[in-house]
Amino acid sequence: MFIASLIASPGGLTPALVENLRNAWGGGSAQWLAPDEAAEFALGDMPANLWDVWADVQGMGVDLVVQPAEGRRKRMLLADMDSTMIQQECIDEMAEEAGVGEHVRDITARAMNGELDFEGSLVERVALLEGLPESVIDRVLKTRITFMPGGKTLLATMKAHGGHSALVSGGFTLFTARVADALGFDEHHANRLVVADGVLTGAVEQPILGREAKVDALEQITARLGLTAADVIAVGDGANDLGMLGRAGAGVALHAKPSVAEQCDIRINHGDLTALLYLQGYASSEFAQG
Secondary structure, eight states, rough: EEEEEEETTTTTOOOOHHHHHHHHHOOOOOOOETTEEEEEEESSOOTTTTTHHHHHHHHHTEEEEEEESTOOOOOOEEEOTTTTTTOHHHHHHHHHHHHHHHHHHHHHHHTTTTSOOOHHHHHHHHHHHTTTTTHHHHHHHHHHHOOOHHHHHHHHHHHTTTEEEEEEEEEHHHHHHHHHHHHTSSEEEEOEEEEEEEEEEEESSOOOHHHHHHHHHHHHHHHHHTTTGHHHHEEEGGGGHHHHHHSEEEEEEEEHHHHHHHOOEEEESSSSSTHHHTTEEEEEGGGGOO
C-alpha cells in the first residue's frame, strides 16, 4: 500500500486537481490534511507515470510524493541548518561582513551543487574570514538570519508525539547552538571555528563535519536511542546532505539544488517545513505550536 500526498503553499491546492489525480490512478478516497493546502489518498501500487505527473503538477505549484504507507510516521528528525532550517547560508553572511561576500557565495553555491569537494571548499572559505571579530556572529544572527517557515511547528509537533530532533550542519556550532535552542532541537552537531583572543583565525577544527559525518551522526544517534534509520525523516538541500537523505527512512530534498533533488524521491519545492508533517500523515489540526 502506498500514500500519494499533494502539498502546496496555503490556498494553492484545488479539490479538482486532487480528485482528477485520484481518479486517474484509481486511488482511495481523498483525505484533506489542510484545506486547499495538503491532501492524500491511498494507492495499491506505485504509479508507472509518477514522474511525468510530478513534472505536470510542479508547474501548478504543487508538490507530489508517493511513498509506502507503512512506517511513514517517524520517530526522529535529522535536519541540515543552512538553507533548510534557516533561509541563508551562515558562512555567506559572515563573508559579507568580511567584504568577500560575492566570492564566498560562488564557492558555497558550487559546493552545495556538488561541483566542489565540501571539506576543501569549507577550509578555503573559512580562511577568508580571518581577522573577523567573534562578535560578528551575534550581528549576523540578529540582522541577517531568518528561520524557514514551519520549522518551530515541525519540531513542536514531532516532539509532542515523542519524536527526537537533531540539527546536523556543515556550518558552525556558534550558529547551530543558537538555532537549535530557538527552534527546540534536542541536540546539534556542526564544525567549530578556531577563535583566538576574540578573533577568527581563519581555521576550522578537524575533522570537518561533511557528508559522511552526517551519515555517521544518523547511525550514532539512532543507535543511542534504540532506533533504526527507517525511523528517521531527514531534510536538507545540498550535495553534502545526500548521504543522510539516502540513508534515512524518508529523505526530503527541501527547495534543493536541482542536481541534489534529482537524486531524491521526496522533493518539496513549494511547501514549507510543515510539509514534513503532512508527509507523515499529520493534519494541520494536529499541529503543536512551537
